[in-house]
Amino acid sequence: MCQPDQNRRLVTEIPGPKSRKLQQRRGAELADGLGLTMPVFVENAGGGVIVDVDGNQIVDLASGIAVTSVGASDPAVARRVAEQAERFTHTCFLVTQYEGFIDVARALNELTPGDFRKKTALFTTGAEAVENAVKIARVATGRSAVIALSHAYHGWSLLTMTMTAKNLPYKDGFGPFAPEVYRVPSPYPYRWPGGPDQAAQGALDALRETVLTQVGANNVAAIIAEPIQGEGGCIVPPAGYLTGVQDFARELGIVFIVDEIQTGFARTGHMFASEHEGIEPDLITTAKALGGGLPLAAVTGRAEIMDAVPAGGLGGTYAGNPVACAAALGALETIEREALVQRARDIEAKVKPRLAALTGEASAVGEVRGRGAMLAIEFVRPGTTAPAPELARAVSAACHAQGVLVLVCGTFGNVIRLLPPLVICDDLLDDALDVICGAIDEVQP
Ligand code: PLZ
Numbered sequence: 001m002c003q004p005d006q007n008r009r010l011v012t013e014i015p016g017p018k019s020r021k022l023q024q025r026r027g028a029e030l031a032d033g034l035g036l037t038m039p040v041f042v043e044n045a046g047g048g049v050i051v052d053v054d055g056n057q058i059v060d061l062a063s064g065i066a067v068t069s070v071g072a073s074d075p076a077v078a079r080r081v082a083e084q085a086e087r088f089t090h091t092c093f094l095v096t097q098y099e100g101f102i103d104v105a106r107a108l109n110e111l112t113p114g115d116f117r118k119k120t121a122l123f124t125t126g127a128e129a130v131e132n133a134v135k136i137a138r139v140a141t142g143r144s145a146v147i148a149l150s151h152a153y154h155g156w157s158l159l160t161m162t163m164t165a166k167n168l169p170y171k172d173g174f175g176p177f178a179p180e181v182y183r184v185p186s187p188y189p190y191r192w193p194g195g196p197d198q199a200a201q202g203a204l205d206a207l208r209e210t211v212l213t214q215v216g217a218n219n220v221a222a223i224i225a226e227p228i229q230g231e232g233g234c235i236v237p238p239a240g241y242l243t244g245v246q247d248f249a250r251e252l253g254i255v256f257i258v259d260e261i262q263t264g265f266a267r268t269g270h271m272f273a274s275e276h277e278g279i280e281p282d283l284i285t286t287a288k289a290l291g292g293g294l295p296l297a298a299v300t301g302r303a304e305i306m307d308a309v310p311a312g313g314l315g316g317t318y319a320g321n322p323v324a325c326a327a328a329l330g331a332l333e334t335i336e337r338e339a340l341v342q343r344a345r346d347i348e349a350k351v352k353p354r355l356a357a358l359t360g361e362a363s364a365v366g367e368v369r370g371r372g373a374m375l376a377i378e379f380v381r382p383g384t385t386a387p388a389p390e391l392a393r394a395v396s397a398a399c400h401a402q403g404v405l406v407l408v409c410g411t412f413g414n415v416i417r418l419l420p421p422l423v424i425c426d427d428l429l430d431d432a433l434d435v436i437c438g439a440i441d442e443v444q445p
Pocket of ligand 1: 288
């Protein structure tokens with residue numbers, strides 16, 4: 001719930017002395033390969049605020065990368081987690097069962113788009129959900145190839161990093177990659193040669209050509225797409241693209257997997273972003289906001305496809321952990337009780353026009369885009385569309401210094417992404433917007 005007494009408050013520089021001390025310990029103990037957005041250590045978090053160990057109150061426009069949509073200490077999540085942890089923390093669902101797993105699966109079967117009978121399997125991380133969706137599609141079709149998009153992000157594991165488009169930092173040096181992954185262009189409207197109006201048809205033509213002439217439809221198990229590409233730059237596909245992919249996949253018996261891991265659970269102003277396009281994917285992967293902060297992921301889809309894998313082929317020691325299932329039921333309860341789908345739309349209505357006003361011929365803000373509470377600002381050299389990653393970095397650094405947590409993303413590193421908890425209150429959003437707009441003003445060349 002929105003906590004009206006929350007505000008941004010800095011009592012030290014960012015990072016403060018306590019965070020800096022912990023940062024030194026981190027340097028000595030942790031592998032350098034673990035990335036980092038803001039070098040503070042957290043004492044507690046909830047609503048729209050993160051309180052660091054130095055007592056600074058930071059406005060959270062990241063939600064731990066779209067995870068804590070209900071806030072990082074939602075009472076319904078916290079209560080159900082505590083109750084479940086007192087009863088038991090783990091049995092391994094593949095060994096002995098518990099009802100919470102079925103309750104979460106039922107909720108997903110009901111909430112996900114698709115007017116057909118669905119089934120669900122739970123896992124732990126988003127990457128695992130994507131890997132398992134591919135496994136299921138392969139067994140169901142008897143085919144092996146997977147088609148992924150440019151600018152895609154699907155995870156840090158071998159198969160999912162192969163499906164991920166961006167080399168640095170996700171793939172560089174980690175080859176050889178998994179076989180049978182083919183890439184087709186994403187219809188990135190802002191950057192499509194020939195302009196945004198050409199993007200949907202152009203990308204569909206390219207998909208058709210790759211599948212029909214290079215891979216062979218009879219070899220393609222699945223086409224996978226994010227309904228809004230997250231890490232790739234918060235890229236909203238043009239109308240008609242995803243329905244075109246769905247039609248094409250159906251025509252050729254290819255499983256259409258939609259990765260809703262970042263977009264799912266009210267984030268974009270629908271329960272699932274697929275609903276903006278009216279698509280009914282064969283399989284949907286979810287994670288992140290599903291677990292309300294605890295690790296939980298799922299594959300949900302057509303019952304006959306989901307049931308193609310024989311018993312024992314799907315699983316994981318922690319898959320659908322009971323504490324994570326309890327958290328998910330709490331998060332879903334809060335999404336409904338607090339009408340967070342509508343709240344995401346309200347956030348869009350408040351934030352987007354203010355940011356959109358920053359675009360213009362001579363502006364470094366090339367485009368403002370996104371849906372609901374998944375919004376982004378793409379930075380360019382003014383007067384061109386040449387990516388300006390240095391401006392995104394400078395704006396982000398200025399925001400962080402003033403206690404507003406934003407994320408940089410995009411294939412070219414030139415996009416700032418806003419993913420606030422959906423429970424953030426308007427005053428905090430207004431304050432954060434002042435900081436962001438001020439920072440953009442300052443760095444404009
Ligand atoms: N699929 C669409 O967004 C995780 C890292 C990249 P795990 N995204 C966070 C970013 O956006 O900054 C993600 C995702 C999509 C799969 C995953 C992987 O989920 O839970 O991290 O394995």
